[in-house]
Each structure stands twice: as structure tokens, then as C-alpha cells.
Amino acid sequence: MNGFQKLFSICLLLTGILIPSPVCANPANRQAFVRYFGEYLPANLNSCSVCHVGAHAEGAESLEDFPHNPFGNQLRLEADKLLKAERDPEIDLRLKLLSEADADNDGFSNLQEILFGTAPGDKTKFPDAKAAEKLKRLTADFTEYKSRYAWKPFKPVNRPEVPLIKDADWARNPIDQFIAAGHEQEGLQRAKEASPEILLRRVYLDLIGLNPTPAEIQDFLKEQKTNPQAYEDVVTRLLNHPAYGERWGRHWMDVWRYSDWAGYKQALRESQRHIWHWRDWIIESLNADKGYDQMLVEMLAADELKPDDWDTLRATGYLARNYHSKRDQWMDDVVKHTSQAFLGITVGCAKCHDHMYDEIEQREYYEMRAIFETYHVRTDRVEGVLDTAKNGIPRAYDKSLTAKTWLFEKGDERRPVKEEAIPPGVPTFLGGEFKVSPVSLPMVASQPARRETVKRDLLSHARKMMEQAKAKEQRVAAESELAVLEAQFAIEEMVAKGDKKSDTWKEAALNLVKLQRQSALENARWNLISATQEQQAAQQALENAEAKKKKSVITKAKLRLKKAEQQHKTAETALKKAETDSKAKLTTKYTPRKQPVYPRSSSGRRLAFARWLTDGKNPLTARVAMNHIWLRHFGQPIVPTVNEFGGNGRGPTHPALLDWLAAELVKQDWSMKEMHRLIVTSSTYRMAGTGSEENHKIDPDNKYYWKKSAMRMEGEIVRDNLIYIPGRLDPQLGGPDIDNTQAQDSVRKSIYLRHAHEKLVEFVQIFDGPSVTECYMRDMSVQPHQALAMANSRLTFQATEALTQKLLKQTSGKLDDFIQQAFLSILSRHPDVAEQKMCREFLTHASESSDIKPSTDQFQQLVTVLFNHNDFVTIR
Structure with a gap:
């Protein structure tokens, strides 16, 4: 073992990976310690040695070799006290309770030593005699720092008080009060309101992705002179515009990793054919202002919630998209991306070992995998189309209720630990109730071919075939096949109602057997006629070839004749059997209609997870959603790491605002339209994009929103407006994906162009289009080829x-x-x-x-x- 390996092993021990107890050191506590002190933690104290001493560093194998120092021991004992009092022994609370204590009895409090940069558990190290003034200043600054709103993303959202501000007249709603409080705290002078033209274009592009027309601009400029609510009226109109669902649908498709079918020839490697049905569901749901919580429930478990509602079942395209030809990769992807997209945590990091930064044990990764272990993907017919290769709804369903989940040793799929199957579960540290109840499914869910629409389509197809057969003198055979189909439908209905042995059923079964025998006989006769004709044609072809004496043609003709003779022999055999069967005594042993049959029940695991996820007490779901919405309105999120709210992420710029927004989202029944309205009607949103030089010096990155930062259009919106502004855009909503190679000629919106691996729209990608693998937050670059694309496209x-x-x-x-x-x-x-x-x-x-x-x-x-x-x- 080299020096680095030894050091790494020691650090693992120091962070307590081998000790799961909440009172001992662990990665989550280490991160919590760092977050508690933030910018006030001296670099030399960002170390395991703050709480531990190493007796035998070279050969450490447990905390016995790395015991707590006096400060670490104080923290441990304080945790014991809190646990006995049935309180959460979180690091923040322990550090606060022990801030005035003096662990090493050197005359300085734990807080003073940490702020000054000396070890609070080592009495040989303490501030010097000249430190009094510095300690006084540091303590005051840190006290003010800790008096700010505490960001606790893993605790349920408590609606914070809206701060009071000096310039109350500026605030149009609580968002402005939170933002203005930051301005006052940092000494920033906010920008004036944007000009009416800039504001109008901003909100148009923001909500529907299209420029306002000259007429709409002129009308707004005129209207606002007499109507103080002119802007608010525009917002209402845009939120009700069909393009709103397309604009924000593309945003959420980024987060939820939308991808059209990706495969080579007929191979299916990722996603599913016809996944565009899920895309259409997203757009329609947003336009209908379906609650964000309801959208999540339907995407994760519509097959368990509304198993006979084919419109809603489109939502499970989310799960169908996660399909991968390798099952373990499929399960990895669904756990990883579901946790990041909806919860903003990296559960996937716990596949191989306990999470290095958050309180997620390795076992909990597999418990979350178990939620999805039973599900698979199928394609159901859509009305009017019998061939699912041409169209169909890709959807989720539970294929096996007995599927087991095993923990993989060190995350290696080749090393499953089969002593115990892992049950479904959610990360414990997030709280909430996860209760699984199996779901009984209706007949049309387990036998989708029994749906009335499918039966009508089958009958329509059979009648069409009969009409076509008339011209070919096959009318009798075709009519018998139609009669068989109708009789099968009739007896299926009887069985569905519980009638299996009555005289009526026996009569129907006998009639069906008679019709099936008759149909088989007629088809066998026709097949023999066809086989005879083919044999004669093949014989004539061989004679013609032999007359020409061309060897290759003769060989081909012989092969054709041999095949025709085999088919003729098979047809003769089939006809003899059909004739024999037709003379046999009738029985009730009819042949059921061939149709796919799926389980009659579902595990209920995904529905339980969806309900846990969308419970108003879940600490993350609403916060993560509002962070995404805020990002796309302002170009920068409140939590910079949008898919990582945990210990390895970055803290929020406005934690109280995000909590207030999350609480408001739940209060508004998870209505995204209402949250959009709140944001775009705020004074914060309406600010101009320019400000003073002094502001630039104080806050060069505009973290405190003292102006409205400019944003570059996404590639889709650039392309759409190039088509829309001249009046060429086709406003049609929905439908199958359009070949990505048609992007330069199609006049449909970019959201309808194919988006998959190796099937990307080049123009869109030049302007930082979405990655197929994951795109929680798009990059925004300035590249020469963007200008070239605009000039030469x-x-x-x-x-x-x-x-x-x-x-x-x-x-x-x-x-x-x-x-x-x-x-x-x-x-x-x-x-x-x-x-x-x-x-x-x-x-x-x-x-x-x-x-x-x-x-x-x-x-x-x-x-x-x-x-x-x-x-x-x-x-x-």
C-alpha cells in the first residue's frame, strides 16, 4: 500500500464510513460541520483532526485507532443526550449547544478557537494574547452570519416570514421583499423597470417562446397608457396560449431526459418507439395546468393510479424512456435520474458504498431500486392502428411481482449478496411515510386487446379484408373469418361476466367451434389452390429457364419449384386435417382469440413512492421544482447545483425565498401557472438589465438580482422564431417526431423534431442544445460557429x-x-x-x-x- 492509499484509507476511517451510528463521525456530519461554519471555517480546520486523534495512523482499521479528542467526545456525548431526549442529534444543533463550552480547558470557547483557526480539542493550541480584538470581530460577524435564514434542505419546508423592507412601495409581491432585503443587506441600488418593449418581448419569449408581433407590441404600448393592469392581462393571455405548454414542456423535457427512440435498424437500445406520446402528454398537462405533484404521480405510476385511462398512461413514457437494453443499466438510470430530477439528491452515488456526503446508506440505494425492480415496458395499441410498429403508447407496467433486488457487493453486478432480498424503501433521513399496497388492475389493463376501441378496429380491419377479398374470389373464406371474430368477442363478454358453463355459453362455444372449423376448412382449400397455382408457375419458370440454358437462372428456378412443392404438400396435409376436423363431433373446446395477457395486479411500489414524493411534507420535491422554474425565468438558479441539494452541492443564494416559493407552490395546489404569474409580475422580474458600476463592484455576478440578467435564447427558440416571425410557422400541436434531418425545411416547432443519440438537430445543438443523457441545466456559451450558423443557415x-x-x-x-x-x-x-x-x-x-x-x-x-x-x- 503506497502513501496515498494509506492516507485515503485513513480518511475513510476518519469520516466514519464503517460506523453507521448517527452519534459517530460520518461523511454527512463532516459536510454538515463545513456547512455550519461556511466561509468562517479556516482551511486548516477542514480536517478530520478537529474531532479525532490518530494513535496508529499507519494501520488504522477502526475508530479505536482514531479516537475522539475532547471536542469530538463532547459532540458525541451531546448526541447521546439529544437521542435520549428524542431529539434529532444534527450537527448544527450540537455545535450551537457547545459553542460556549471549552472542550480542552484552555480558556477559550470552542467557537472562539474554531473561528481563530486553533484546534478546540487540543489544549496546546489556542489563540495568542493579541487575539482578543480579532476574536471579538470574528464572533460578531459569525453571529450575524448565523442569524440569517438557516438553509435546511432535508427538513420539511416551513413557510418563512416575509421580510420587512425600507422601500415597501417597490414590492409588488413577497418575492420582491425577499430580493429587496438582499439589496439592503449588500448595499445595492436596484435597476429601474425595463422599458415596455423590452419587458413585453421578455415575457413573450419566457412564457411561449415566440416574439410578440408588431401589432401586439403597438396594442400593448397603447393599452398600458390607460390600463394599469395591461401587463398582467398579457401574462394571463400568454399563460393560456397553447405555445405555453410547448415552451415549458421543453424545459421539463430537459430535466426528465426526454429522448426519442435510439437504435440501429430494428434494434432497441434506449428509450422506446413512439415516445412522443409522452411529450404530447407533457405539453397537454402543462396547458391544462395540471399540478406538478399530479404530473409526477402519473409519470411514475399512472398504470397503478388510472390503469384504464390511456390518455393518462402516456405519462409513464417517463419510465419507458429510461429503458435500456441492459437491465442493470436501466435500473441504475431510473434510480439515479429520478432522485436527481425530483429530489435533487444523488442516490446513485450510494450504489457501491454509503454516500460520501449525505445520510444515504448503500442499502438504501437498493431499496430505491427495489421500487422499480418489478416494472417493465410494453406498447399498447392506439385507436385506429393495429400495428404497434406504426404507432402505439409506450407505457410502464409491473411485469413480475416476485422480482427480487439484491445488494451488489461494492456495486458489482457480478457479486450479488443473496442472503437477503432487499425490500422497497426510500432514504430514511428524508422522513415521510412510504407504505406499499398492491393494486388490482381491471381486465382492460391486463388484456388491452379486450378494449372496445381495439375490438372495433379488429372488426373494421376484418371487414376491409373481406371487401378486398371479393375481387379475388375469396369472399366465402373472408366472411367466415369475420364471423369467427364476432363469435369470439361474444363469448369473451360472456366469460367476463362470469358465464362459463350455462346452456347459453355452451351453445355459443359450440357455434364458435363450428365457425372456426368452417373457416379453417375454407382457408385450407384456398391455400391449396394458391399452392397449386404457385407450383404450376414454378414448373413453367423452370421449363423456360432450361430452354434458355442459363445455369444461374435454372438453379434459381429449381429452388423456387422445390419450395412450391413443399408448400403444396403442406397445404394438402392441412386440408386433410381441416376436412377431418369438420366432420368430427362438435365440442366446446374453442380456440381463444390470440392476444397479449399481462398480470392482473401491480405491486403498488411506484404509487407509494410517488405519493411519498409529492406529500407536502417531503422536504425536497417542491424546493427542487421551484429552483428549476426560477432558473428558467432568471437564467440562474437559487441553488446553483440544481440536481444536487446535498452535501456535495452548493448552498442557495436566497434560502428563505426558495423555501417561501416551495411553500407557495404547495399552497397553490402545485399550480405552475400560478407560480409563473407570481414571478413574472414581480418587480424583480420587471427590472431593466443595466445598473450602476458600484453594483458591479459589489456583486459582479448579480447573485442578488439587482438587475435582470440577459439570457441567450435556446437553440429551439432561435429556430422557431426564424420560422415564426415571417409567418411560416405551422402551429399544429403534437404528433409523431419529425426526422431531425428535416430541421432546415420543416415549419413545425423544434420540440417536435427528433431528439436522440446520433439523431440531433445540428442548428439547435450549436446554440447549446440539450444533452440526451442528462440536461438538468443547460450550458450557455458564446462560440464563433453560432454567428456562422445564423449568417449561413x-x-x-x-x-x-x-x-x-x-x-x-x-x-x-x-x-x-x-x-x-x-x-x-x-x-x-x-x-x-x-x-x-x-x-x-x-x-x-x-x-x-x-x-x-x-x-x-x-x-x-x-x-x-x-x-x-x-x-x-x-x-x-
Whole structure:
């Protein structure tokens, strides 16, 4: 063992990985200690030695070799006291209770020593005699720091008090009061309100992803002069716009890892064919303002909650998307991404060992896997389509209620520990009730081919085949097949009602057997006729080939004849059997209709998990959701690590605000539209994007939201507006995914273009499009090829040509009117005086006289310049 390996082993021991007891050292406590002191923790005390001493560091195998020092022992004893008092022995509380104690009896409190950088458990190390003034300042600063709102993401959300602020008139709702309190604390002067044009474009792009039209801009500018609620009215209209579901659907599809089918030829490696049904469900649910909690429940367990509702079953496309051809990878993905997307914690990190930063044991990883162990994926028919290869609903169902989950030693799938099967469960430290109850399923869930829509489609298909058969003189055989199908449906209904042995049932069964024998006989006769015709044709083909004396043709003809003779022999045998059967005595042993049959019950594990997840007392679900929503409105989240709220993540900039938003989301019945309304109508959202130099010095990253940071449009929105602004966009909602190679020519929105591994829209990806693997938060880069794509894309050429023709027609080629309309159409604002003058000069520079009308090419060049303007791809 080399030095590094020894040191690593020692650190594992120091952090208590081998000791699961809550009173002993462990990674979660270590992280909690660091978080408690935050920026006030000296670097030299970010160490195991704060609480432990090493007697035999080289060969340490347990805490006996790394015992607690006096300070660590105080913490341990305090934990014992709290446990006896049935209180949570969290590190924060213990450190607070022991802050004034003096563990090593050196005359300085534990808090003073830690702040100064000396070990509180070592009496040989203490602040020097000149430290009094520094300690006084440090203690005061730290006391003020700890008086701020405590961020406890793993505790249930308690709605915080809305802070009082000096400039109460500025605040339109509580969001502003939380933000303004930060301004006052940091000495920041907030920006003024954005201009009406900038604000209107901002909220349009934010809520529906489309520019306001020139007419909508003019109407708003006029309306706001007389209607103080003009902006709020716009917000209401946009939230009710069909494009809202598409815009925010794409955001959530990022978080939930939407991916169309990815495979080679007919192979299915990831996701599922027709997964677009899930995408349509997302859009429709958002437009209907279905609660965020209900959406999560349906995505995780619609097959257990509403097993006979095929519209709702589309939601389990979330689970179908997680499909992977390798089962262990499939289970890893669903645990990893479900925990990160919905809970903001990295449960996947506990697959191989106890979590290094959070209170998640290795066993709990497998308990969460067990929630999903029983589920599989199938594709059910949709109305009007019998072939699921052409269309169908990919959905989840419990395939095996007896599927077992084993803990893998060190996470190695080749080393399952089979002494005990792992039951389903959730991380204990998050609290809540996880109670599993099996779910009985209706007949149409276990036998989906029994649905009335499927039966109608089968009958319709059979009648169509019968009509086609008339022309081929197969009418009798086809009619008998239709009669068999109708008789099968009839007897299925009798059996479903419990009638299996009555005289009526016996009569129906005898009739069905008679019809099946008749149909088999007629088909056998027709098959023999067809086989005879083929044999004769094959014989003639061979004779023709032999006459031409071409060896390769003769060989091929012989093979055809041999195959035809075999088919003829088989047809003869089948006909003899059918004739024999038709003369036999009738019985009730009919042949049931062939159809897929699935289990009649489901484990209820996923439904139990979904209900635990969406309980208002769950500490993470609402917080994580609101962090994602805030991110997409402001370009930066409150918790910077959106999928990691745990010890390895970064703390929030505004913890009280996030808790208030989470509590408000639950209070509003998880309505996302109401939360959008609250955010975009706030004064915080309405601020301009510019501010003072002093603010830049204090808060260069705008963490305290003293202005509205500019955001670059996502690639999908850039593409959509290139099509929409000239009036070329097809507003149709939903439907199958469109081949990604058609992105330059299709006039459908980008959300409907195929998105999968090796099936990406290049234009969108250039503008930091979503990763297929995971995309909890998109990157935002500035790259030269983005400008090149805008300048040279066929989308841009088509947009400039179409918009130029449209504006020339509207303005009759009048220069000033054309310039005004071009700016309003593309940049959603009027040009200023300098821009108007510059554009006029651009259009007339080739002519000595301003009376000469510019050419269409010149107008188109101006439009091209505006589409390539930075303001077009920027949400200000």
C-alpha cells in the first residue's frame, strides 16, 4: 500500500464510513460541520483532526485507532443526550449547544478557537494574547452570519416570514421583499423597470417562446397608457396560449431526459418507439395546468393510479424512456435520474458504498431500486392502428411481482449478496411515510386487446379484408373469418361476466367451434389452390429457364419449384386435417382469440413512492421544482447545483425565498401557472438589465438580482422564431417526431423534431442544445460557429426572404415604415434615431438620390443584418 492509499484509507476511517451510528463521525456530519461554519471555517480546520486523534495512523482499521479528542467526545456525548431526549442529534444543533463550552480547558470557547483557526480539542493550541480584538470581530460577524435564514434542505419546508423592507412601495409581491432585503443587506441600488418593449418581448419569449408581433407590441404600448393592469392581462393571455405548454414542456423535457427512440435498424437500445406520446402528454398537462405533484404521480405510476385511462398512461413514457437494453443499466438510470430530477439528491452515488456526503446508506440505494425492480415496458395499441410498429403508447407496467433486488457487493453486478432480498424503501433521513399496497388492475389493463376501441378496429380491419377479398374470389373464406371474430368477442363478454358453463355459453362455444372449423376448412382449400397455382408457375419458370440454358437462372428456378412443392404438400396435409376436423363431433373446446395477457395486479411500489414524493411534507420535491422554474425565468438558479441539494452541492443564494416559493407552490395546489404569474409580475422580474458600476463592484455576478440578467435564447427558440416571425410557422400541436434531418425545411416547432443519440438537430445543438443523457441545466456559451450558423443557415435565408416580401407588401416599400416594421418584427422594439438613420443610409447608399427605391436585395440584406443582431438571440 503506497502513501496515498494509506492516507485515503485513513480518511475513510476518519469520516466514519464503517460506523453507521448517527452519534459517530460520518461523511454527512463532516459536510454538515463545513456547512455550519461556511466561509468562517479556516482551511486548516477542514480536517478530520478537529474531532479525532490518530494513535496508529499507519494501520488504522477502526475508530479505536482514531479516537475522539475532547471536542469530538463532547459532540458525541451531546448526541447521546439529544437521542435520549428524542431529539434529532444534527450537527448544527450540537455545535450551537457547545459553542460556549471549552472542550480542552484552555480558556477559550470552542467557537472562539474554531473561528481563530486553533484546534478546540487540543489544549496546546489556542489563540495568542493579541487575539482578543480579532476574536471579538470574528464572533460578531459569525453571529450575524448565523442569524440569517438557516438553509435546511432535508427538513420539511416551513413557510418563512416575509421580510420587512425600507422601500415597501417597490414590492409588488413577497418575492420582491425577499430580493429587496438582499439589496439592503449588500448595499445595492436596484435597476429601474425595463422599458415596455423590452419587458413585453421578455415575457413573450419566457412564457411561449415566440416574439410578440408588431401589432401586439403597438396594442400593448397603447393599452398600458390607460390600463394599469395591461401587463398582467398579457401574462394571463400568454399563460393560456397553447405555445405555453410547448415552451415549458421543453424545459421539463430537459430535466426528465426526454429522448426519442435510439437504435440501429430494428434494434432497441434506449428509450422506446413512439415516445412522443409522452411529450404530447407533457405539453397537454402543462396547458391544462395540471399540478406538478399530479404530473409526477402519473409519470411514475399512472398504470397503478388510472390503469384504464390511456390518455393518462402516456405519462409513464417517463419510465419507458429510461429503458435500456441492459437491465442493470436501466435500473441504475431510473434510480439515479429520478432522485436527481425530483429530489435533487444523488442516490446513485450510494450504489457501491454509503454516500460520501449525505445520510444515504448503500442499502438504501437498493431499496430505491427495489421500487422499480418489478416494472417493465410494453406498447399498447392506439385507436385506429393495429400495428404497434406504426404507432402505439409506450407505457410502464409491473411485469413480475416476485422480482427480487439484491445488494451488489461494492456495486458489482457480478457479486450479488443473496442472503437477503432487499425490500422497497426510500432514504430514511428524508422522513415521510412510504407504505406499499398492491393494486388490482381491471381486465382492460391486463388484456388491452379486450378494449372496445381495439375490438372495433379488429372488426373494421376484418371487414376491409373481406371487401378486398371479393375481387379475388375469396369472399366465402373472408366472411367466415369475420364471423369467427364476432363469435369470439361474444363469448369473451360472456366469460367476463362470469358465464362459463350455462346452456347459453355452451351453445355459443359450440357455434364458435363450428365457425372456426368452417373457416379453417375454407382457408385450407384456398391455400391449396394458391399452392397449386404457385407450383404450376414454378414448373413453367423452370421449363423456360432450361430452354434458355442459363445455369444461374435454372438453379434459381429449381429452388423456387422445390419450395412450391413443399408448400403444396403442406397445404394438402392441412386440408386433410381441416376436412377431418369438420366432420368430427362438435365440442366446446374453442380456440381463444390470440392476444397479449399481462398480470392482473401491480405491486403498488411506484404509487407509494410517488405519493411519498409529492406529500407536502417531503422536504425536497417542491424546493427542487421551484429552483428549476426560477432558473428558467432568471437564467440562474437559487441553488446553483440544481440536481444536487446535498452535501456535495452548493448552498442557495436566497434560502428563505426558495423555501417561501416551495411553500407557495404547495399552497397553490402545485399550480405552475400560478407560480409563473407570481414571478413574472414581480418587480424583480420587471427590472431593466443595466445598473450602476458600484453594483458591479459589489456583486459582479448579480447573485442578488439587482438587475435582470440577459439570457441567450435556446437553440429551439432561435429556430422557431426564424420560422415564426415571417409567418411560416405551422402551429399544429403534437404528433409523431419529425426526422431531425428535416430541421432546415420543416415549419413545425423544434420540440417536435427528433431528439436522440446520433439523431440531433445540428442548428439547435450549436446554440447549446440539450444533452440526451442528462440536461438538468443547460450550458450557455458564446462560440464563433453560432454567428456562422445564423449568417449561413438555410433557415435564415428562408426567414429573410419571406419576411422581406411580407414587409414590402405591408409598407409598400416606404423606407422608414419598412425599417420600423423590421425592427418591431425581429427585435420587438422601435429603432432609435441613430439606428433609423443608419438603416436609411444602408438602404440608399448605392444611389445618389434618396428618391430612388432600393432593390429587394437591399431590403433583404437589412433584414439579414437584424436577424444576425445580438438582440435577436438575446432575452433582455
